[in-house]
Amino acid sequence: MITRLNHKPLAGWRVLVPRGGEWGNSVAATLRQKGAVPVIAPMTNFAATENSEELAHSFTRLSDGEFEWLVVTSSTTVDVLVGHAVRVPEHTKIAAVGESTTSALVLAGYRVDLAPAKDNSSRGLVKEWRSAPPKERVLVPQSEDSDDVLVTGLIELGIAVEFVTAYRTVGVAVPRDVADDVASGAIQGVLITSGSVARQIQTQLAPLPEETVVAAIGPRTAFDARAAGIRVDVIAESRTADALVAALIEGVVR
Structure with a gap:
């Protein structure tokens, strides 16, 4: 992968944020600070x-x-x-x-x-x-x-x-254009925030392109993602938005 040493390590990257609300907006703001273009597409909802x-x-x-x-x-x-x-x-x-x-x-x-x-x-x-x-x-x-x-x-x-x-x-269908962008590699990064999100990614978006960087929030989520058949490239050390973005950056610049 291309090494990015400037203060915008995710410049030019589009990243799927599969959760909305306050948390999703917070992650999106952090991604923008790092130069990325967040694509918010909630994949789960609650009933x-x-x-x-x-x-x-x-x-x-x-x-x-x-x-x-x-x-x-x-x-x-x-x-x-x-x-x-x-x-x-x-x-x-x-x-x-x-x-x-x-x-x-x-x-x-x-x-x-x-x-x-x-x-x-x-x-x-x-x-x-x-x-x-x-x-x-x-x-x-x-x-x-x-x-x-x-x-x-x-x-x-x-x-x-x-x-x-x-x-x-319950699962939420992602917009068709978002699914197409994931499949084509136009969205280069994917965040996994829970086991239920991982299962929706497997159902709706798999297989992910080999070059897509997949970041999971914590070891348990990574375990659930792999159990669902999703490749995980990097794992956040803690279950926080900042740690998840930091893990994604690690996967991009290494």
Whole structure:
């Protein structure tokens, strides 16, 4: 690949950003600072859980003080909490996975008592808990297709964990011109932000051209992408937008 040593290492590159909203706009802004042209094309969306009564019951029990911990792993879960007007008792602590999740909780008026200091992922949260596992009840509302790393890890620590489906992830078709540009190589970089996005890329855009640089946000997402049949060239060291763009730059300039 061509080496770019100036302050615009992605100059001339078009990069697929498969997630919209505040996060997608933030990544797009960072890409522009590095000289790239971001192509925002959300590939997943979120729908209500098919078992709304179970979710409402869990949230009622949470508000009634039956859980000592609430674990939130995505900003979408925060939206669900707000949509249900969930009140978290003072004695119930909140753990968050991911910087965007932490920010969303704070903006929604919830406090954050625990977040992984280094590995800001489900695996990292389990490691944080491993040092001082609480013998308390934990509620984990997640997407129906979330991996089991968090729940399984906490159960293995002897923690009483209750999982409830908070929402469903559904695929969104990318515009035809975007798919054509990926296939032709006119879009030279692709960001993978989750396992569900990886599966949509496999379904809608595979096979990717050999020269396309594929960057995944964290080891777990890279694992899920490869399991879905997507080649991963570089992996962000942490689950942040800046780390993901930095990984893409590494793949471009090396």
